[in-house]
Amino acid sequence: MLPYKELAQLDKLVHEPARLSVLTALSACTLAEFLFLQDLTGLTKGNLSSHLAKLEKAGLVFIDKHFVRKKIPQTTIRITSDGRAAVERHWRQLESIHRAIQQQGAHNDKRSSTV
Structure with a gap:
């Protein structure tokens, strides 16, 4: 079974690209200033x-x-x-889904090459 349904069930609060960028940046440091995060993410102040x-x-x-x-x-x-x-769980889920899709693709490649 392919894990595409799992992609649709990811935490949408975390998965949104701007928020994932912010959370990932913050997970690498103790704290960050607003202007630093703005520069790092490329978001406007309001966004x-x-x-x-x-x-x-x-x-x-x-x-x-x-x-x-x-x-x-x-x-x-x-x-x-x-x-x-939440951000660590999200990245683990994405990696797991990606790995499963790659393995399924490799399995399909082997099957199609033997036909």
Whole structure:
């Protein structure tokens, strides 16, 4: 059986490309500044803010807004343990699905070459 149905059942909150990019970047560091994430992902401020709000609402990231030297606004984002688990699970699922599809394809190639 091919795992194509599993692709349709992936966590859509995590699977959305911009959010997957953000979560993957955050999983590689302790915290990131908003502007760094914006530059890294290539998202606009509004788009990144929107995606971060969805991730925060789901408990996958923590957003801290504060001022540096009482004047300069700074927003930092941390991935939560739930967020880290979700993105790691997502990548494992994608790898497993990809491996299964490749194996099925190799199996079909062997079958068609013997005919």
